[in-house]
Amino acid sequence: xxxxxxxxxxxxxxxxxxxxxxxxxxxxxxxxxxxxxxxxxxxxxxxxxxxxxxxxxxxxxxxxxxxxxxxxxxxxxxxxxxxxxxxxxxxxxxxxxxxxxxxxxxxxxxxxxxxxxxxxxxxxxxxxxxxxxxxxxxxxxxxxxxxxxxxxxxxxxxxxxxxxxxxxxxxxxxxxxxxxxxxxxxxxxxxxxxxxxxxxxxxxxxxxxxxxxxxxxxxxxxxxxxxxxxxxxxxxxxxxxxxxxxxxxxxxxxxxxxxxxxxxxxxxxxxxxxxxxxxxxxxxxxxxxxxxxxxxxxxxxxxxxxxxxxxxxxxxxxxxxxxxxxxxxxxxxxxxxxxxxxxxxxxxxxxxxxxxxxxxxxxxxxxxxxxxxxxxxxxxxxxxxxxxxxxxxxxxxxxxxxxxxxxxxxxxxxxxxxxxxxxxxxxxxxxxxxxxxxxxxxxxxxxxxxxxxxxxxxxxxxxxxxxxxxxxxxxxxxxx
Ligand code: ATP
Ligand code: MG
Ligand code: MG
Ligand code: MG
Numbered sequence: 423x424x425x426x427x428x429x430x431x432x433x434x435x436x437x438x439x440x441x442x443x444x445x446x447x448x449x450x451x452x453x454x455x456x457x458x459x460x461x462x463x464x465x466x467x468x469x470x471x472x473x474x475x476x477x478x479x480x481x482x483x484x485x486x487x488x489x490x491x492x493x494x495x496x497x498x499x500x501x502x503x504x505x506x507x508x509x510x511x512x513x514x515x516x517x518x519x520x521x522x523x524x525x526x527x528x529x530x531x532x533x534x535x536x537x538x539x540x541x542x543x544x545x546x547x548x549x550x551x552x553x554x555x556x557x558x559x560x561x562x563x564x565x566x567x568x569x570x571x572x573x574x575x576x577x578x579x580x581x582x583x584x585x586x587x588x589x590x591x592x593x594x595x596x597x598x599x600x601x602x603x604x605x606x607x608x609x610x611x612x613x614x615x616x617x618x619x620x621x622x623x624x625x626x627x628x629x630x631x632x633x634x635x636x637x638x639x640x641x642x643x644x645x646x647x648x649x650x651x652x653x654x655x656x657x658x659x660x661x662x663x664x665x666x667x668x669x670x671x672x673x674x675x676x677x678x679x680x681x682x683x684x685x686x687x688x689x690x691x692x693x694x695x696x697x698x699x700x701x702x703x704x705x706x707x708x709x710x711x712x713x714x715x716x717x718x719x720x721x722x723x724x725x726x727x728x729x730x731x732x733x734x735x736x737x738x739x740x741x742x743x744x745x746x747x748x749x750x751x752x753x754x755x756x757x758x759x760x761x762x763x764x765x766x767x768x769x770x771x772x773x774x775x776x777x778x779x780x781x782x783x784x785x786x787x788x789x790x791x792x793x794x795x796x797x798x799x800x801x802x803x804x805x806x807x808x809x810x811x812x813x814x815x816x817x818x819x820x821x822x823x824x825x826x827x828x829x830x831x832x833x834x835x836x837x838x839x840x841x842x843x844x845x846x847x848x849x850x851x852x853x854x855x856x857x858x859x860x861x862x863x864x865x866x867x868x869x870x871x872x873x874x875x876x877x878x879x880x881x882x883x884x885x886x887x888x889x890x891x892x893x894x895x896x897x898x899x900x901x902x
Contacts, residue, residue: 436483459489463515473649505671520650551599684760694748703743710740797828818850
């Protein structure tokens, strides 16, 4: 089953269960300042869950464009390292707004997976929130999943980043206990079952999360019961496609095979000369072209703060991986036609804006290609010095210089370093940035004083935006 067909089967199944098919919302959330990018299908229904908004339906189903490259739910560092994480992916979801709850949600999921997608039952596992006896009993007693494949998992609710089985959209907002469904890709893939110490491998892959929305978490950390218990589910289209297409990695599904081929061709033309088709760098590029194109299509342009900076970081990361393969000229924007071919039908905004997306990405590439060679030379020589000295941490000064002079976002430097088993002194980076900011402030005051004297009128020093990295939440600091 091709990805497009899976998407349709999912939506039609839930439509047959009384759900209204609702279009995806943009990757840029309209009016939610707590969110950098849309990170789940439920985002567009947040106010419905909270009881502030009403819809003409109590059941909905969507295929939602999601980006997880900043803020909570940040998977940027995982791309290229796991078989299942993307910066951009599609989340298939069904939602109940005070209509059905746990029992129906889990039964619908089971029916779709085993009767329509025809997954072998013995390959499926489920997790439930540790104290959720109700969900546990539905799995074991009603659905008939053997108890040894239903795992209770706790949470760390109080922490900023709650973990498995208590799902939160962000630091605030709707949340609740959840039950996740896993697929066992078989013993030839490394990794242990959910809840085990080596659960982080790619053998047992989480395909579907059923969240039982019951609370609104406010800034003070309090959990307030929602007006009505509701359901929010999310299944990664690429992950279920891998299962249904009998492959172990998301990058082997139909859609990615074509994007990977386009990536290889583009870097080869730009100087990579027949690069290895299995290179993880090609996967990073194929992943990132989706995140970048969809973000541009929804109105973001690369810049130095907020969403624009996240976009810039993803672009530059892709470019660096092309450079690593040997590309010495812009190549990234050349993947846009292949993406439009793969996804333009489901997402017409790509087709409509193909030219614009290409231009925006090309400009960003041309800009970065001017400095990447010099930056890489500096980084390589710093890494060589470290290796000679038997050290494994890059100093913050060098990382800052790369950022400030050569436009290397910190995560890009860290990505290169990680490939060599080297970490980056992030505190040293922050200190170097703070010092430079201080100097700029002093210079700004000086300039302003000069301006006043010279022109005889107040002069505003617009300064420049400076970036502070903090879990990839980018904050603009204005020098005044
Ligand atoms: P994981 O534990 O694998 O990181 P998650 O628990 O963070 O996934 P959820 O927030 O529960 O994911 O999202 C619901 C579903 O969306 C997941 O079950 C998975 O199928 C899919 N999904 C989540 N993150 C990604 C991603 N980065 N790339 C592709 N699919 C994803
Ligand atoms: Mg995750
Ligand atoms: Mg998970
Ligand atoms: Mg999950």
